[in-house]
Amino acid sequence: MSHITVERNRRRQMNEHLKILRSLTPSFYIKRGDQASVISGAIEFIKEMQQLFGSLERKKKRKSLSPTPSPKPAAFCRSSAADVEAKISGSNVMLKTLSKRIPGQVVRIVAVLERQAFEILHLNISSVEDTVLYSFVIKVCIVV
Template sequence: MEVEGVIVQQDPFLYASTDYSYNITHHAFEQEKPNPQNLHIYGSNNGGYWDSPAAICLPGKRRRVKPTKNKEEMENRRMTHIVVERNRRRKMNDYLAILRSIMPPSYTQRGDQASIVGGAINFVKELEQLQQFLEANNHANKNLFSNFFTFPQYSTRPSAAVEQRQSRIADIEVMMVECHANIKVSTKRHPKQLLKLVTGFQSIGLTILHLNITTVDQSVLYSFSVKVEVECQLTTINEMATTVHDILGMIQEGNL
């Protein structure tokens, strides 16, 4: 099918009149539906011929402009969301693995997230009960080594005995037979406390022959068997207990 048309354009500045003739040939129709890509324009302008795909739109049709920028922004947001979600899942898996490792195996028999969190809740509840039990028996724990002392020169427990001296530093008991002495010390643990005690004993003329150490929580019991050297200036058990008490006081105050 051929459609012939004539367009007359007048330009008052360049030409009096110019004629343009176009022949629009429709090469093919599929199921009677127009396809703009199959339309070709044949025309002439001053004797020249040209042929190009039609850049025209049928009546009632408009060309759509692709929202390239919006698509790029949406793609960037999608990729950012994927990275954030991946990091969140990785951190969650790491935290669950740590939580599972610090609990007894009986609380984490299954490895899914719900089982791990549920086991952690039960584990924390039992720890709270254990803490309450320990706090209730805290007073008994403080006097744990009380049975090791018969007649201490210094005691952290109130007593009616006249020869005992109240102390907040330690329980100290000294027993001596000829040139040998047995010194018991119950006190709180401190960094490098034993090393400083040994150095202090040597400075006052006491040579350590045997040492026994018992620790419970933050408390420690030292049992020293020492030899009283000739150069030692301490002649009584009270003097020796007072000197040991002074050494412990300097250690806890950081002066030794």
């Protein structure tokens, strides 16, 4: 086989794999249609799914263990309603909630955040079965 034929086959195969990757990745992760955007969006999606999977595994492990209290970082809260994590970076807050899926829940969360003078810069929603992960990037507005 000539080098040109081998290279043509390699490009065709890469394009087919990118089409599959694009079809498996939710569209809001892919900002543009170029190859680099498809790959970076897929990476971001996989990282979030790994985080969600880890959270579900920890939740499953907590349920199987005896209920002994564990030390909690200041920015992490677990309750029967949801696991909530908040990280502050400058004037922004990364807020993640992991809970059972409830219809209209995200609308209520957004309404509460906006009433508290928080500006939502980004919202990402990932779900597996009856569990949902909401990831917010919030700008904290100081009202005087």
